Amino acid sequence: MAAGLIPARSVKETLLSMPSIDHVIQASKAAGSKGMLDEEMLDSLLVEKQEQVAVVARTIAPISEPEPVAPARIHNLDHYRLEDFPMHARDVDAEITVHFDITGNSVTEGKKEDIQSCFKDRLKQIRRLILDKNLPNRPIAVNEAVRQRKQLDNRDSPFTVIGLVNNSRTTKNGHLIFSIEDATGEITCLLSQRDEDDINQEIVHAGLMEDDVIGVSGYFSQTGDLMYVDDIHFPPLGKHQRRVAGEDRAVSAAFISDLHLGSKTFLEPQWHKMIQWFNEEPRAKTVRYLVISGDGVDGVGIYPNQDKELNIPDLFNQYSRLGTMLQDLPDWVEVLLLPGNHDAVRPAEPQPALDPELQTDYTNTMFVGNPCDFSLNGVRVLSYHGVSIMDIVSSLRTVTFERPEAAMKAMIDRRHLAPSWGGKTPLSPEPEDRLVIQEIPDIFVTGHVHGHHMETYKGVNLVHSSTWQDQTNYQRMLGFQPKPCILTVVNLHTHAMAAIPFV
Numbered sequence: 001m002a003a004g005l006i007p008a009r010s011v012k013e014t015l016l017s018m019p020s021i022d023h024v025i026q027a028s029k030a031a032g033s034k035g036m037l038d039e040e041m042l043d044s045l046l047v048e049k050q051e052q053v054a055v056v057a058r059t060i061a062p063i064s065e066p067e068p069v070a071p072a073r074i075h076n077l078d079h080y081r082l083e084d085f086p087m088h089a090r091d092v093d094a095e096i097t098v099h100f101d102i103t104g105n106s107v108t109e110g111k112k113e114d115i116q117s118c119f120k121d122r123l124k125q126i127r128r129l130i131l132d133k134n135l136p137n138r139p140i141a142v143n144e145a146v147r148q149r150k151q152l153d154n155r156d157s158p159f160t161v162i163g164l165v166n167n168s169r170t171t172k173n174g175h176l177i178f179s180i181e182d183a184t185g186e187i188t189c190l191l192s193q194r195d196e197d198d199i200n201q202e203i204v205h206a207g208l209m210e211d212d213v214i215g216v217s218g219y220f221s222q223t224g225d226l227m228y229v230d231d232i233h234f235p236p237l238g239k240h241q242r243r244v245a246g247e248d249r250a251v252s253a254a255f256i257s258d259l260h261l262g263s264k265t266f267l268e269p270q271w272h273k274m275i276q277w278f279n280e281e282p283r284a285k286t287v288r289y290l291v292i293s294g295d296g297v298d299g300v301g302i303y304p305n306q307d308k309e310l311n312i313p314d315l316f317n318q319y320s321r322l323g324t325m326l327q328d329l330p331d332w333v334e335v336l337l338l339p340g341n342h343d344a345v346r347p348a349e350p351q352p353a354l355d356p357e358l359q360t361d362y363t364n365t366m367f368v369g370n371p372c373d374f375s376l377n378g379v380r381v382l383s384y385h386g387v388s389i390m391d392i393v394s395s396l397r398t399v400t401f402e403r404p405e406a407a408m409k410a411m412i413d414r415r416h417l418a419p420s421w422g423g424k425t426p427l428s429p430e431p432e433d434r435l436v437i438q439e440i441p442d443i444f445v446t447g448h449v450h451g452h453h454m455e456t457y458k459g460v461n462l463v464h465s466s467t468w469q470d471q472t473n474y475q476r477m478l479g480f481q482p483k484p485c486i487l488t489v490v491n492l493h494t495h496a497m498a499a500i501p502f503v
């Protein structure tokens with residue numbers, strides 16, 4: 001609407017199915033189109049964008065279609081030594097403990113009171129974490145601060161409040177302005193772009209997310225209607241000490257995501273290559289677990305005209321085929337399967353596991369919800385499909401689809417998987433907000449964006465699991481290059497990580 005476009009009801013589904021509508025807005029600006037955004041206008045804007053992409057491609061190289069570039073082959077296996085695994089995974093008992101899974105535990109009725117209690121609970125949980133930090137002074141309630149605003153206008157004696165962020169935006173002069181709300185009231189806050197503190201500079205540049213829970217320290221303006229912010233407080237996180245599986249339980253966990261089986265772009269030959277690796281490669285004898293972080297199948301009716309891009313048009317057949325394919329894995333591999341936004345479960349997160357009637361053709365698979373917090377041989381894993389990465393990309397200037405790990409770091413720093421209500425991530429308002437990261441995981445894994453990444457951040461192993469789907473027409477149109485067919489493995493004893501490509 002800010003771009004002068006009023007979306008018609010008929011294009012709602014199409015817009016919601018897009019990872020980002022930025023390209024539509026850009027195309028409308030370029031074409032000078034304003035007013036009712038109906039199907040006809042949307043089609044013409046998308047065609048225009050496609051032409052722009054083609055023009056850009058022609059400028060760089062005179063080839064009509066931009067050729068997808070294969071991701072870099074990663075062969076850093078030298079540190080992933082077989083000697084680190086004294087036992088064959090087959091001889092190590094599977095120890096899976098689930099700490100959180102919404103399956104069978106959803107209690108919300110989706111009422112206004114549920115939404116209120118979800119937010120109240122989020123504030124309570126994250127507030128408690130922020131209080132563990134060395135704050136400059138004891139936080140007070142917002143209404144108490146407002147009551148005392150005449151005395152709280154001295155920059156030398158700041159006060160602190162903790163609450164939810166609302167309406168965060170950048171002013172024309174580059175300052176960050178937002179509101180902080182707790183159960184007692186709301187204050188408008190300003191973080192100056194002239195602030196010399198590096199952390200504040202980073203926040204001014206990145207922005208904040210709607211419904212983030214933060215603490216702010218500062219003082220009131222002379223007029224008492226604005227709080228000048230000196231410091232922003234996220235929950236503290238020093239270097240996390242990872243739990244390890246004992247030497248006698250040294251096995252690997254492997255991670256993939258987004259197979260999109262049933263779609264014509266599922267990379268079946270590469271899948272068979274991986275199955276062959278599992279059955280023949282000595283290192284595969286260390287892999288006790290395979291975690292699939294959602295979108296195992298492409299689903300049916302997920303976006304307009306999806307049927308044209310499916311080679312298995314029936315949902316039951318898609319799940320049945322996936323179950324059969326997983327049975328080709330060696331018998332020592334235990335699969336954990338989460339749902340994603342393409343799966344046949346409610347889209348609102350937390351999502352429950354697949355229905356038992358879809359689980360019939362699986363013999364080696366444990367079905368869990370999304371997100372799921374579990375331990376594998378004592379190592380704590382948090383697996384989340386990652387739909388909220390889209391909201392993080394559109395909220396924080398430091399995060400792009402090419403760098404999903406930046407979104408994962410933002411989640412860890414905020415201790416929340418999907419902070420913003422009313423964005424692209426459908427959320428189920430459970431009275432207890434279970435998307436708060438209550439326990440810092442040893443391995444944090446996401447998917448959904450079809451990239452690949454692994455690194456250790458503040459002691460947490462971050463894994464952005466690779467997809468098994470080739471570039472889709474839609475991604476081609478956006479100029480997005482996925483990084484498919486890379487298996488990530490983590491040694492649960494040493495936490496060594498390796499990426500094994502099958503492209």
Ligand SMILES: [Fe+2]
Binds near residue numbers: 295
């Ligand atoms: Fe996906």
Ligand SMILES: [Fe+2]
Binds near residue numbers: 295
């Ligand atoms: Fe997804």
